[in-house]
Amino acid sequence: MNIVVCVKYVPDAQADRTFSQDNTTDRTNVDGLLSELDEYAVEEALKLAEAGEGEVTVVTVGPDGAAEAIKKALQMGADKGVHVLDDAIHGSDAPATSLVLAEAVKKAAGGSPELVLMGLASTDGTMSVVPAMLAERLGLPQITQLSSLEIADGKVTGRRDSDAASDTLEAPLPAVVSVTDQINEPRYPSFKGIMAAKKKPVETWSLADLGVDAGQVGLESAWTKVESFTARPPREQGEIVTDEGDGGTKLAEFLAKAKLI
Amino acid sequence: MSAPNPALTKLLATDGLLEEDERDLAAVVRRFGDEKLRPHLAEWFEAGTVPARELAPELGKLGLLGMHLDGYGCAGSTATQYGLACLELEAADSGIRSLMSVQGSLAMTAIHKFGSEEQKQEWLPRMAAGEALGCFGLTEPDFGSDPAGMRTRARRDGDDWVLNGSKMWITNGPVADVAVVWAQTDDPSTSSGRGKIRGFVVPTDTPGFEATEIEHKLSLRASITGSLAFTDLRLPGDAVLPEVAGLRGPLSCLSEARFGILFGAMGAARECLEIALAYAESRKVFDKSLSGYQITQTKLADMAVELMKGTLLAIHLGRRKDAGAITNEQVSVGKLNNCREAIKIARECRTILAANGITLDYPVMRHANNLESVMTYEGTSEVHQLIIGQALTGESAFR
Ligand SMILES: Cc1cc2nc3c(=O)[nH]c(=O)nc-3n(C[C@H](O)[C@H](O)[C@H](O)COP(=O)(O)OP(=O)(O)OC[C@H]3O[C@@H](n4cnc5c(N)ncnc54)[C@H](O)[C@@H]3O)c2cc1C
Ligand SMILES: Cc1cc2nc3c(=O)[nH]c(=O)nc-3n(C[C@H](O)[C@H](O)[C@H](O)COP(=O)(O)OP(=O)(O)OC[C@H]3O[C@@H](n4cnc5c(N)ncnc54)[C@H](O)[C@@H]3O)c2cc1C
Numbered sequence: 001m002n003i004v005v006c007v008k009y010v011p012d013a014q015a016d017r018t019f020s021q022d023n024t025t026d027r028t029n030v031d032g033l034l035s036e037l038d039e040y041a042v043e044e045a046l047k048l049a050e051a052g053e054g055e056v057t058v059v060t061v062g063p064d065g066a067a068e069a070i071k072k073a074l075q076m077g078a079d080k081g082v083h084v085l086d087d088a089i090h091g092s093d094a095p096a097t098s099l100v101l102a103e104a105v106k107k108a109a110g111g112s113p114e115l116v117l118m119g120l121a122s123t124d125g126t127m128s129v130v131p132a133m134l135a136e137r138l139g140l141p142q143i144t145q146l147s148s149l150e151i152a153d154g155k156v157t158g159r160r161d162s163d164a165a166s167d168t169l170e171a172p173l174p175a176v177v178s179v180t181d182q183i184n185e186p187r188y189p190s191f192k193g194i195m196a197a198k199k200k201p202v203e204t205w206s207l208a209d210l211g212v213d214a215g216q217v218g219l220e221s222a223w224t225k226v227e228s229f230t231a232r233p234p235r236e237q238g239e240i241v242t243d244e245g246d247g248g249t250k251l252a253e254f255l256a257k258a259k260l261i
Numbered sequence: 262m263s264a265p266n267p268a269l270t271k272l273l274a275t276d277g278l279l280e281e282d283e284r285d286l287a288a289v290v291r292r293f294g295d296e297k298l299r300p301h302l303a304e305w306f307e308a309g310t311v312p313a314r315e316l317a318p319e320l321g322k323l324g325l326l327g328m329h330l331d332g333y334g335c336a337g338s339t340a341t342q343y344g345l346a347c348l349e350l351e352a353a354d355s356g357i358r359s360l361m362s363v364q365g366s367l368a369m370t371a372i373h374k375f376g377s378e379e380q381k382q383e384w385l386p387r388m389a390a391g392e393a394l395g396c397f398g399l400t401e402p403d404f405g406s407d408p409a410g411m412r413t414r415a416r417r418d419g420d421d422w423v424l425n426g427s428k429m430w431i432t433n434g435p436v437a438d439v440a441v442v443w444a445q446t447d448d449p450s451t452s453s454g455r456g457k458i459r460g461f462v463v464p465t466d467t468p469g470f471e472a473t474e475i476e477h478k479l480s481l482r483a484s485i486t487g488s489l490a491f492t493d494l495r496l497p498g499d500a501v502l503p504e505v506a507g508l509r510g511p512l513s514c515l516s517e518a519r520f521g522i523l524f525g526a527m528g529a530a531r532e533c534l535e536i537a538l539a540y541a542e543s544r545k546v547f548d549k550s551l552s553g554y555q556i557t558q559t560k561l562a563d564m565a566v567e568l569m570k571g572t573l574l575a576i577h578l579g580r581r582k583d584a585g586a587i588t589n590e591q592v593s594v595g596k597l598n599n600c601r602e603a604i605k606i607a608r609e610c611r612t613i614l615a616a617n618g619i620t621l622d623y624p625v626m627r628h629a630n631n632l633e634s635v636m637t638y639e640g641t642s643e644v645h646q647l648i649i650g651q652a653l654t655g656e657s658a659f660r
Contacts, residue, residue, distance in 0.1 A: 014264075071285075191324030191325065191328055192336050194289070
């Protein structure tokens with residue numbers, strides 16, 4: 001089975017994150033990495049490929065640094081990478097990202113992929129919408145947010161957990177599937193993986209290579225626009241409630257004041 | 262929790278001396294340390310143990326066990342890559358690096374260098390995967406720095422070998438599946454009746470093998486250390502390591518492990534300094550940050566200087582080893598300097614953390630205590646001074 005995994009390169013959430021002059025996420029002057037939630041999608045793809053036959057291709061849409069995200073996935077064990085890199089993509093919103101991804105996935109799979117795996121959400125935008133948009137653009141069924149996944153008889157089956165219930169969902173292949181951080185434990189790149197990745201093929205495609213019109217993507221054609229932003233205020237000192245026999249009441253007052261109860 | 266200190270990283274500027282794959286490897290091992298080791302180390306240290314059997318397969322998956330060896334499931338890394346993995350593991354704890362060193366540099370290296378094809382096939386792939394644990398028995402209760410005096414005897418009985426004696430301070434001994442044991446053989450044809458020292462591959466379930474854990478250690482507590490006793494332990498003739506006789510065998514393995522330690526010690530030092538830098542910045546004394554005082558800055562500057570010198574020395578020796586040009590004396594220079602400076606740094610950092618420094622809430626005193634063992638095993642500092650002294654003067658001052 002040929003699996004395409006969409007992985008995003010995001011600013012490291014452990015470090016300071018900020019916006020650029022044009023109010024888009026600063027992706028150049030910060031440390032970036034493979035979105036941690038996408039590691040689960042990579043791991044799931046590797047497990048499927050290892051269990052049967054198949055090849056895992058990772059696709060990313062992002063700036064120069066996004067090559068890091070591909071490298072990490074290749075070090076984990078993916079077979080090849082595709083980096084869609086074009087200055088015109090800067091500032092693209094989710095619809096535009098999904099448009100570019102759709103063309104890249106088709107080209108990478110040489111037509112229609114058998115399975116597209118994605119993360120639960122990126123750790124920067126965190127909208128969780130790109131998988132659904134991509135499925136729509138590819139005309140494929142989508143099952144999102146799976147915490148378990150099985151492939152058999154040309155179908156993908158999996159469990160989606162919510163607070164109140166667990167649904168078992170099924171779709172015929174090919175399909176677009178997004179997975180949660182409950183589905184597996186992503187492997188660390190091994191030493192051999194790190195060395196092997198250096199020899200794995202990575203293709204870099206521009207919008208022209210994909211036949212996407214630059215006018216359909218980028219900041220100018222985004223449907224939403226960030227007007228302004230303010231830095232999050234520094235965290236305030238916690239309040240210590242001393243229990244003098246009335247701790248419970250005081251706690252309740254505190255919660256009520258914060259409108260939490 | 263440790264976090265890279267950007268100012269320190271910038272000052273050291275060692276990244277520019279490393280290849281991309283070397284940096285990536287170091288980053289993976291550091292992350293492994295952050296996620297799988299650091300959250301548990303205080304607990305393991307306090308309990309005086311480590312889940313060696315569970316950790317070994319994880320180290321195996323990372324490809325760190327016997328990583329510098331070729332074939333038999335080993336990763337075939339360069340010496341520098343191996344050193345960097347030691348550095349990042351030891352930044353978490355010297356005990357974890359010891360687990361890796363003893364498995365890879367001592368037990369596996371002995372089998373890889375001197376073993377028969379059958380011994381290699383039987384043990385190396387499982388040891389590389391961390392499914393089988395090994396230990397290395399050289400030191401005895403009465404013979405540490407001078408292993409030539411060892412009392413453990415291997416007597417020929419028909420085709421078999423029969424071992425009697427004991428070993429002491431053996432890392433991984435009580436949890437090992439296989440022990441590489443060095444013993445004095447008998448040789449009736451010599452005037453003393455003694456033959457050469459030989460190595461034996463001893464499955465630890467052989468009757469007559471007994472391992473006892475050494476308790477009450479104040480150092481390297483997140484590591485399992487034991488004594489081994491052999492009582493009429495009978496081994497088939499092919500249990501001997503065929504390719505070496507004499508002390509050269511164990512000593513050449515020690516040289517490999519020493520090399521890993523000269524990187525590792527700098528990991529422990531870096532961790533302490535990173536912690537102390539963060540602490541000094543946030544700690545207020547007499548109304549301002551501890552880091553703003555000249556005395557503190559003198560300490561921090563001197564420590565950074567030694568960390569940088571030691572790290573550069575390690576990388577230099579790594580490159581020499583990869584060029585096939587390193588000498589034992591040079592390894593001694595690295596082991597001596599880097600352990601000595603690392604323990605000084607750890608202790609100095611402890612003064613910056615003051616009372617907090619004496620607890621397991623911070624890793625500095627754990628590291629300082631661990632480094633007492635690291636200075637002692639694989640040749641004490643004095644032994645390395647004697648090795649370097651001999652290289653400089655041509656005179657041996659060992660006896
Ligand atoms: C507060 C906020 C402000 C924004 N401001 C702007 C703006 O000013 N202008 C603008 O144009 N857009 C803006 N965006 C959209 C932003 O660019 C999105 O990050 C982007 O379109 C992808 O959506 P997402 O990161 O939320 O992905 P999600 O839908 O959360 O991602 C889910 C999965 O899709 C895949 N995926 C997502 N992105 C990629 C990628 N690039 N390459 C490969 N796989 C991918 C991954 O598998 C990922 O796990 C904003 C978003 C937010 C939340
Ligand atoms: C935690 C731990 C784990 C260990 N793991 C292993 C293991 O896995 N396998 C193994 O075989 N061994 C192991 N060892 C043993 C270690 O290698 C020895 O402790 C070390 O070689 C020193 O030997 P010793 O303790 O007997 O000291 P001694 O040899 O008794 O030395 C005592 C002192 O005398 C000094 N000295 C020795 N000779 C001279 C000289 N000629 N001139 C001047 N001074 C001298 C020494 O430097 C030291 O200061 C371990 C030790 C520790 C603490």
